Amino acid sequence: MSDRIDAAGAVLWRPDPDDRTGRTLQIALVHRPRYDDWSLPKGKLEPGEGTRAAAVREVAEETGFRVALGRHLGQVRYPVTRPRRATKHVDYFAALALAGRFAPNEEVDALRWYPLVEAVRHLSYPHDERMVAAFADLPAELTALLLVRHAKAGSRAGWDGPDSRRPLSATGRRQLPPLTALAGLYAPDRVHAAPLVRCVDTVAGIADQAGVSVLTEPLLSEKGYAGAEETAVARFLEIAAGGGCPVVCSQGGVIPDLLSRVAGSAGSAPVPELLPMRRPESKKASVWVLFFTAGGDPALVAAEYVQQP
Incomplete structure (x- = not known):
């Protein structure tokens, strides 16, 4: 039986700053050079940490944005081999970007904001696509x-x-x-x-x-x-x-x-x-x-x- 790794992340969203009507929104994707992939921001829970706190912390660390947490979108599970062979359990939440600025770091070297439909086309993993679909099931606001x-x-x-x-x-x-x-x-x-x-x-x-x-x-x-x-x-x-x-x-x-x-x-x-x-x-x-x-x-x-x- 493989080990379990608990993690949390978010569909980070904001109103499109170029849309004066406020009707369209964007979600953030991050690029991780270690894997050369585009994904939703996420990371492992620290000892004693809850999934909600971890999601907010990981978004801040990977994107530089302070957020207002939203609803739970679901949990995905998939096998990983690094840092050890295990099954990763990731809880995802909606998260509204309040303030911040992205700065490249060791884990994430780029962040891009995309309209919802376009974001799905750039994601590297089907499980991230499912979380974006869950986010789109209800109004963002x-x-x-x-x-x-x-x-x-x-x-x-x-x-x-x-x-x-x-x-x-x-x-x-x-x-x-x-x-x-x-x-x-x-x-x-x-x-x-x-x-x-x-x-x-x-x-x-x-x-x-x-x-x-x-x-x-x-x-x-x-x-x-x-x-x-x-x-x-x-x-x-x-x-x-x-x-x-x-x-x-x-x-x-x-x-x-x-x-x-x-x-x-x-x-x-x-x-x-x-x-x-x-x-x-x-x-x-x-x-x-x-x-x-x-x-x-x-x-x-x-x-x-x-x-x-």
Whole structure:
């Protein structure tokens, strides 16, 4: 049995800078002199690193661009012989180029931007072509909304104040750095939370990183949601309709029902990660990355559940 090598990469894209209408886009291909090939930027995971973080890091190292991570496009597997005989597993994501400049390096000596159809003709490998096809299945410009369940809080029995003031536990505080790092991969620009200390504190670091304040959402607390589900869903979709990359922190008594209602709303695609579940997962400090169509009435078209180790 061959060894396994885990890697991650991205379909790096941007609006065509020469198209004033903003309707066309380009994707980046990199040339690796060691193999004399044209491929999507990718690389091996570092020890303890997740696929999403690796994809963002590898794109930056190979292309010089800072990105906003997008949806997961799929995983490809193929045999390699260098540096050893193994099977390589590569997870690919969409990634919007935000800023940067390419500079030749040891691994990549050239980068070229191509329109989508033309890029496929220049790729050296069929598995890269499949990832570009997966990227083209949905619009490039989607709103990524991060729905977060608050980190672990202290026990109710050990707290004698109002429940809304119950703070995070020591374990909950340890959950915050990886959660903040994960959210940062998507370049969030707005942060919302149910008006409970444990919810606000869970996303405070994300808000600080983005340079914004946490906006409280009473309807997205368990107390506010009960009996006002339709109004709460409408508020949630209003946040999604604002575009960009919002973060919303809520509670375990809200998130599963909210997800089911949003997934079943008009215009939303049947999302396999949601609809077969009678009660969608929602562990403490976990994140649902929800992708909505941009502009107008947002429709949910993809969803990914990320649980912290």
